[in-house]
Amino acid sequence: MAEALQMKNIVKVYSNGVMANKDVTLCVNEGEIHALSGENGAGKSTLMKILFGEEQATSGEIYVNGKKVNITSPQMAIGLGIGMVHQHFMLVPSLSVTENMIMGVEPKKGIFIDRKYARQQVEEIGKKYNLYIDPDKKISELTVGQKQKVEILKALFRGAKILILDEPTAVLTPQETAELFEELKHLKESGYTIIFISHKLNEIKELCDRITIIRRGVTMGVHNVADVSEEDISRLMVGRDVVQKIVKDPAHPGESLLRVKDVKIVDETGTVYVDGVSFSLREGEILGIAGVEGNGQSQLIDAITGMGHISAGSISLRDKDISGASVRKIRSMHIAHIPEDRMTTGVAASLSITENVIADKLSWKRFVRGGVLRRKEMRAYGQEMVDAYQILCKSQDVEIGSLSGGNIQKGVVARELSSEPLVIVANQPTRGVDVGASEFIRHQLIRARDQRKGVLLITSDLNEVLGLADSLIVMYEGKIVAYIQDVASMTESELGTYMLGIQKQSAAQIKEALHED
Amino acid sequence: MSVLQNILSTEFIYMWIRVATPILLAALGAMVCSKAGVVNLGLEGIMLISSLFGVLCSAVGGNLFWGFVGGVGSALVVSVIFAYFHLVLNANATLCGTAINTAATGLTIFVLQLATGEKGNSSSLHSFSFPNVEIPLIRDIPILGDILSGHNTLTYLALLMVLVCYLLMYKTPLGLRMRVVGENPHAASSVGQNVVKIRFIAIVLCGVLTGLGGMYLSMGYMDMFVRDMVAGRGFIALAACSMGQATPIGALVSSLVFAFFDGLSNVLQVLQLPSQFVQMLPYVATIVGLTIFSIQKSIRAKQKMNKIKAG
Ligand SMILES: Nc1ncnc2c1ncn2[C@@H]1O[C@H](COP(=O)(O)OP(=O)(O)OP(=O)(O)O)[C@@H](O)[C@H]1O
Ligand SMILES: [Mg+2]
Numbered sequence: 076m077a078e079a080l081q082m083k084n085i086v087k088v089y090s091n092g093v094m095a096n097k098d099v100t101l102c103v104n105e106g107e108i109h110a111l112s113g114e115n116g117a118g119k120s121t122l123m124k125i126l127f128g129e130e131q132a133t134s135g136e137i138y139v140n141g142k143k144v145n146i147t148s149p150q151m152a153i154g155l156g157i158g159m160v161h162q163h164f165m166l167v168p169s170l171s172v173t174e175n176m177i178m179g180v181e182p183k184k185g186i187f188i189d190r191k192y193a194r195q196q197v198e199e200i201g202k203k204y205n206l207y208i209d210p211d212k213k214i215s216e217l218t219v220g221q222k223q224k225v226e227i228l229k230a231l232f233r234g235a236k237i238l239i240l241d242e243p244t245a246v247l248t249p250q251e252t253a254e255l256f257e258e259l260k261h262l263k264e265s266g267y268t269i270i271f272i273s274h275k276l277n278e279i280k281e282l283c284d285r286i287t288i289i290r291r292g293v294t295m296g297v298h299n300v301a302d303v304s305e306e307d308i309s310r311l312m313v314g315r316d317v318v319q320k321i322v323k324d325p326a327h328p329g330e331s332l333l334r335v336k337d338v339k340i341v342d343e344t345g346t347v348y349v350d351g352v353s354f355s356l357r358e359g360e361i362l363g364i365a366g367v368e369g370n371g372q373s374q375l376i377d378a379i380t381g382m383g384h385i386s387a388g389s390i391s392l393r394d395k396d397i398s399g400a401s402v403r404k405i406r407s408m409h410i411a412h413i414p415e416d417r418m419t420t421g422v423a424a425s426l427s428i429t430e431n432v433i434a435d436k437l438s439w440k441r442f443v444r445g446g447v448l449r450r451k452e453m454r455a456y457g458q459e460m461v462d463a464y465q466i467l468c469k470s471q472d473v474e475i476g477s478l479s480g481g482n483i484q485k486g487v488v489a490r491e492l493s494s495e496p497l498v499i500v501a502n503q504p505t506r507g508v509d510v511g512a513s514e515f516i517r518h519q520l521i522r523a524r525d526q527r528k529g530v531l532l533i534t535s536d537l538n539e540v541l542g543l544a545d546s547l548i549v550m551y552e553g554k555i556v557a558y559i560q561d562v563a564s565m566t567e568s569e570l571g572t573y574m575l576g577i578q579k580q581s582a583a584q585i586k587e588a589l590h591e592d
Numbered sequence: 593m594s595v596l597q598n599i600l601s602t603e604f605i606y607m608w609i610r611v612a613t614p615i616l617l618a619a620l621g622a623m624v625c626s627k628a629g630v631v632n633l634g635l636e637g638i639m640l641i642s643s644l645f646g647v648l649c650s651a652v653g654g655n656l657f658w659g660f661v662g663g664v665g666s667a668l669v670v671s672v673i674f675a676y677f678h679l680v681l682n683a684n685a686t687l688c689g690t691a692i693n694t695a696a697t698g699l700t701i702f703v704l705q706l707a708t709g710e711k712g713n714s715s716s717l718h719s720f721s722f723p724n725v726e727i728p729l730i731r732d733i734p735i736l737g738d739i740l741s742g743h744n745t746l747t748y749l750a751l752l753m754v755l756v757c758y759l760l761m762y763k764t765p766l767g768l769r770m771r772v773v774g775e776n777p778h779a780a781s782s783v784g785q786n787v788v789k790i791r792f793i794a795i796v797l798c799g800v801l802t803g804l805g806g807m808y809l810s811m812g813y814m815d816m817f818v819r820d821m822v823a824g825r826g827f828i829a830l831a832a833c834s835m836g837q838a839t840p841i842g843a844l845v846s847s848l849v850f851a852f853f854d855g856l857s858n859v860l861q862v863l864q865l866p867s868q869f870v871q872m873l874p875y876v877a878t879i880v881g882l883t884i885f886s887i888q889k890s891i892r893a894k895q896k897m898n899k900i901k902a903g
Pocket of ligand 2: 119120121162241479480
């Protein structure tokens, strides 16, 4: 089989002295789906940015279709038939799908954009690849899964033959992932070459032909996916055995901490997101919220954490009403929040790791004296957090935005878990985090539970919710359709029937979630 | 009563359009920049410089053409300097803009003195102005003719520019690219667009429009250069641009609003109010207007919510 792409002995040193790639070699065959794996900060995104011309390698060679090339800009990469879907979306929310797709390669009629033709082209390409999206919709109106499709279409529209997908599934629901895989397999059959990055090993097993593993900027080898087990892959990545199975003692839930009663959330347009939801989170338990994304979970979490409103009902913490309170007030009552989207609500990207982890602790005497910040104490604390949460970075003073995606997430988790919380609202806590670090974060959540805290866990990873949660509520179309006291007795397929609204518990069973006697 | 009569007169409306012209041109410039994600605070300075160099070049060159070249040319030079410092050397845009404004005040007086020996105005020079244009058929319509016809060439050009800017921003590839760069530069660079280049073009276009606004002041509204003659119009244009939500039509409407109060303050002087009070009006009116606007918006949102709760 012909080699579509070769990257040989790539070295990359960033201007701040970080050596992201020490010696990486990647060979990809034409028409295969090639997985690229490695821990957070191993240098995967960096390698792909080099291939796409966004970063220049310090040394090393690149061959595309056997020809040596020197890729100095994305424009050149696109010219060579390389397309990239970035780890974080590169879309303009206020513009339409069509405008986002044609940007830079606009079809023209005279000096003007030929809108009709553009729209038609966008429609056609969507149909051709089974990735149909309404060309006139604004990006801000799309779901995450649809945005992902637009990103892929954007690359195809520019004539990409080699597609780079940097963690495309991190933000997708299992259903959307399954759909994406169908589409990728279809592309592969039509002769496209795909480089696929993911921390979910089961996905790699399902989708990919071969896998290249990188550890700390060095290639650890290439394997046929069929020949290696998930355990092998994670050992090669991390350098030790990783326990994928989540081990924990049975929970001993106590009194109710957070009580959500008859909550209804409606927006100005009349759309009902949450419709009469009641449950209670008790101390010493991890309560999971399962459900296909878009069934009201986000709005419910926003309301609990003070980022959104409720239209009716009440939310209380230990009998103190917190509905409608400000984020600050809610935080001061020791509710921690690991938000779903780390880049927009999780961190201030241009501030340092230190500044980000103490952002919620400015009332601590340790950091402020007489209204003045104590730099030395702050830095020492930053260092403590970096060590405790194994955040891979040059020092605690670097901009958090320059870290790899998974390490930014660890920064968010560090800040929230260290804020002496009573209740932890963890929304997709291990999104984009590698297997080793996921294990670590899950352990931290279990430890918090064992210290009698309450953890509210929202995740689209079914394994995670089934393994980590003690009890579970399932949301469907804004309502709770099931309350499962003991998650251990639950299977993935049974959970699926609730999530898709095929099955529903009786009102009495659901009411138990409130633990009212 | 006499004030009202004044406002309703054709002279007032004619003047209103005259006063709006420089603000509109600069506001359109600000619109192009802000769409591309650049805050150009230097409009005031660019207007001042182009108003002087327009006059000087027309006097030296001996005709209007050279005046035009000098005015637009000087605006371009300043814009390119701004763009170079901001985009290439990564200097802070607010600082660059402020530097232009501060430098412009001194530079114009200095050059004026070199050229004429005076520090106040250029009345000793024989400079040229843009002609007024009588529009054939419209001129003969009774009231409308007096209002719409007989304005300066640059006034008609400014109105034309509203259309041109609209077409540019929403119908051409360049406009689309500017809007993308303004909202998410990473999205543009990730498909191979050169963000610096696109912003450079935006700053240069803004310079041309703003320069025309400056030239109107000394070669249309008046027929000489007077020191500090821009008198805050550059900043008003920035405000008009953001009040108009950075759209061409919005810039037109808000420029008219500002100009209306500007004109009103002239009329109100008859009432023997302190002139400082009268000059304050356009700004107070804007703040009041914006406050009412946002209060209304939130009331409407609340009403909607209540309806839903009840229903
Ligand atoms: N723009 C940058 N400037 C400085 N350092 C950077 C920059 N981008 C990445 N790095 C550093 O390079 C290293 C590799 O980062 P990279 O994003 O390639 O990791 P990754 O393998 O994609 O990780 P993840 O799985 O978490 O996304 C990290 O240590 C990161 O901090
Ligand atoms: Mg990455």
